[in-house]
Amino acid sequence: MQRNIEVNGSDKFVKSCKTLLVFFCSLMLMFFLVTEGGQRILNAIISSNNIPLVILFLIFVLGPSSTFFTLKQEQNRDIILLYTNFAVVILVSLMYPLASSEGLYLELSNILGFGLAFRVEMLTFYMLMAASLLWLLVTVFSHSYLIKKEQHRSRFYLWFMITYGGVMGAIMADSLITMFLFFEIMYISCYFLVAHNSSKTAIKAGNRYIYMGVIGGLSMLLAICVLYVYTGTFNLHELSTAIDMSSSGAGNVLFLALVFMLLGFAIKAAVFPLHFWLPDAHSSAPSPASAVLSGMVIKVYIFSLIKFLYIGLGLDLINVLKVSDYLPLIAAVGMVGGSLFALRQTDIKRMLAYSTVAQVGYMVLGLGLATSLGVKASMFHISTHLLMKAALFLSAGAVMYQTGRRDIEGFKGIGYKMPITMGVFTIGALSMIGIPGVNGFMSKWYLSIAAIEAGRSVFVFVILLSSFLNAMYYLPIIISAYLKRKNDEDEHEDMEWDRLPNTMTVPLIILGTGCIILGVFPQILMNIFDQAVNFF
Structure with missing residues (x-):
C-alpha cells in the first residue's frame, strides 16, 4: 500500500513538472513575441554574434545535465x-x-591558449539546420524505442547529446584547431554510443573505432601543425592568402600536409578502403545512434573537407x-566496393552500414571534381543521404522493435503487418537505388x-554501376517484405498491425x-547551394 502511494505520488510529481515546464515555456514564448521588452531582448540576441555559444551551452550543459535525474524522473x-x-x-x-x-x-x-573561431554563413547555416532537425526527430523516435530495446538510457542520452555538441561545433568551426577539437569530442562520445550495450561485439567494434579514430586524429593534427608552422595561422579564411607558393619547398610542404589531412578525413569519414x-x-x-552516426556524423567530416579544400586552400x-585527379578515382572505388560488400550481408544494419561506405564515395566524387556544380551536387547528396539513411536505419530499428530480429x-512478409514502417523503408531504399521521383535520383543526376x-x-558509368548494385541488395528485401509465401504466412501472425508508438511513427513519416x-x-535545396557555394 505504501509502495502504491509512493508510485502514485511520483507520477503526480512528474505530471506536475511537465505541466509547469510547458506553462513556463509557453509564458516565455509569449513574453518574447508579444511584449516590447521581450522583442527587444530577442532582437538583441538575433543581432549579436553569441548565438553559437548559446547553442553549444544548451547542448553541452542543459542536455547532458538532464540525464542525471533518477530513474523515477525519466519522463522529466x-x-x-x-x-x-x-x-x-x-x-x-x-x-x-x-x-x-x-x-x-x-x-x-583566450580559450585553451590558441583560441576558438566560429563562422556561420549560408552553407554552414544549412548544415546546422539539417543537424538540429535530424537530432530532434531521432530524439523523439528514441523515447519509445529505448524504453523497450535498451538499458542505461540516461547514459545513452548523455553521449548522444555530447555527440550533438561536437557535430554543431565542428560545423561552425572556422579554424583548423577548432575543427580538430570538436572532431575529437565527436569521436570520443561516439565510442560510447557504439559500445553502449556492452556486448563483446559492441566493445570490439568500439575499440576498433577508437583505434582508427586516434590514427585519423593524429594524422590531422600533424597536418595542422605543418600548416601552422608554414603559414602562422589556424584560420581557414586566412590560410590560402598566407601560403606562399613561390618560396623554396612550398609545394612539397603543402603536399605533405594535404596527404596527412586527407588521410585523417578518409579514416574518420570511412572512405574506402579505410572504411573497415x-x-x-x-x-x-542502437538504431537511433546508427541513424545520426550514418546520417550526420559522417557528413560533418565530408562538409569539413569541403571547407578545408575550397575555403582553406582555395581552387588555385x-x-x-592535382586534388581533382585522384579524389574522384578514390571515390569511384568506394562507390563500387562498398556496394559489393553490402551484397554479401545477412544482417540488415551491417548491410546499411556498407551502403553508407558506398554513398560516401558519391559525396567525395562531387567535391573531388573541383567544379561549382560538383560541390553543389556533393552537398545535395549529403542532404539526400541524411534523409534516406536515417529513414532506413530507423525503420530497420522499428522492425527490430516489433520482431526482435535484425537478419x-x-x-519476409513484414510489409503486411508494418505497412507504414516498410513504406518508409521502401522510399529510402528506392532513393538509394536512384529511382525517379525520390531524392536519390536527383542527387545522382546532378553528380x-x-x-x-x-x-x-566515365564516372557516369560508375554511378550507374553502383546504382545497379544498390538495386541488387535493396530490391530483394522490398520484394520479400510484400511477397507472401506459404511457409511465411504465419511468421508474423501474432504481431499487431503496425502498433508502433506515435513517437516512432511520426519521425519515420517525416x-x-x-x-x-x-x-x-530539388530546387528547394539547389537554390540554397547556388547562393551558398561561392568558392568559384
Missing part, C-alpha cells in the same frame, strides 16, 4: 531533452538573417596539388551532369516525406 529527462532540441532548432533559425547577409563570426581568443571500422561500429550502436591550390530473412561538365564522363519532396522539388 526526456521532456527536457525534447525542449533542448527544439530550442536549438529555434536558435539556429534565428541566425538566418545574418547568415544570408554578411555572415556571423565569433572568436574566443564503420560496418561494425554503425551496426553495433587545389588545381596545383534480412526477418523482413552525373557535374562529371560530364568536368570532362569526366523522413520518408522529405525524400519524396526533395525528389520532386
Whole structure:
C-alpha cells in the first residue's frame, strides 16, 4: 500500500513538472513575441554574434545535465531533452538573417591558449539546420524505442547529446584547431554510443573505432601543425592568402600536409578502403545512434573537407596539388566496393552500414571534381543521404522493435503487418537505388551532369554501376517484405498491425516525406547551394 502511494505520488510529481515546464515555456514564448521588452531582448540576441555559444551551452550543459535525474524522473529527462532540441532548432533559425547577409563570426581568443573561431554563413547555416532537425526527430523516435530495446538510457542520452555538441561545433568551426577539437569530442562520445550495450561485439567494434579514430586524429593534427608552422595561422579564411607558393619547398610542404589531412578525413569519414571500422561500429550502436552516426556524423567530416579544400586552400591550390585527379578515382572505388560488400550481408544494419561506405564515395566524387556544380551536387547528396539513411536505419530499428530480429530473412512478409514502417523503408531504399521521383535520383543526376561538365564522363558509368548494385541488395528485401509465401504466412501472425508508438511513427513519416519532396522539388535545396557555394 505504501509502495502504491509512493508510485502514485511520483507520477503526480512528474505530471506536475511537465505541466509547469510547458506553462513556463509557453509564458516565455509569449513574453518574447508579444511584449516590447521581450522583442527587444530577442532582437538583441538575433543581432549579436553569441548565438553559437548559446547553442553549444544548451547542448553541452542543459542536455547532458538532464540525464542525471533518477530513474523515477525519466519522463522529466526526456521532456527536457525534447525542449533542448527544439530550442536549438529555434536558435539556429534565428541566425538566418545574418547568415544570408554578411555572415556571423565569433572568436574566443583566450580559450585553451590558441583560441576558438566560429563562422556561420549560408552553407554552414544549412548544415546546422539539417543537424538540429535530424537530432530532434531521432530524439523523439528514441523515447519509445529505448524504453523497450535498451538499458542505461540516461547514459545513452548523455553521449548522444555530447555527440550533438561536437557535430554543431565542428560545423561552425572556422579554424583548423577548432575543427580538430570538436572532431575529437565527436569521436570520443561516439565510442560510447557504439559500445553502449556492452556486448563483446559492441566493445570490439568500439575499440576498433577508437583505434582508427586516434590514427585519423593524429594524422590531422600533424597536418595542422605543418600548416601552422608554414603559414602562422589556424584560420581557414586566412590560410590560402598566407601560403606562399613561390618560396623554396612550398609545394612539397603543402603536399605533405594535404596527404596527412586527407588521410585523417578518409579514416574518420570511412572512405574506402579505410572504411573497415564503420560496418561494425554503425551496426553495433542502437538504431537511433546508427541513424545520426550514418546520417550526420559522417557528413560533418565530408562538409569539413569541403571547407578545408575550397575555403582553406582555395581552387588555385587545389588545381596545383592535382586534388581533382585522384579524389574522384578514390571515390569511384568506394562507390563500387562498398556496394559489393553490402551484397554479401545477412544482417540488415551491417548491410546499411556498407551502403553508407558506398554513398560516401558519391559525396567525395562531387567535391573531388573541383567544379561549382560538383560541390553543389556533393552537398545535395549529403542532404539526400541524411534523409534516406536515417529513414532506413530507423525503420530497420522499428522492425527490430516489433520482431526482435535484425537478419534480412526477418523482413519476409513484414510489409503486411508494418505497412507504414516498410513504406518508409521502401522510399529510402528506392532513393538509394536512384529511382525517379525520390531524392536519390536527383542527387545522382546532378553528380552525373557535374562529371560530364568536368570532362569526366566515365564516372557516369560508375554511378550507374553502383546504382545497379544498390538495386541488387535493396530490391530483394522490398520484394520479400510484400511477397507472401506459404511457409511465411504465419511468421508474423501474432504481431499487431503496425502498433508502433506515435513517437516512432511520426519521425519515420517525416523522413520518408522529405525524400519524396526533395525528389520532386530539388530546387528547394539547389537554390540554397547556388547562393551558398561561392568558392568559384
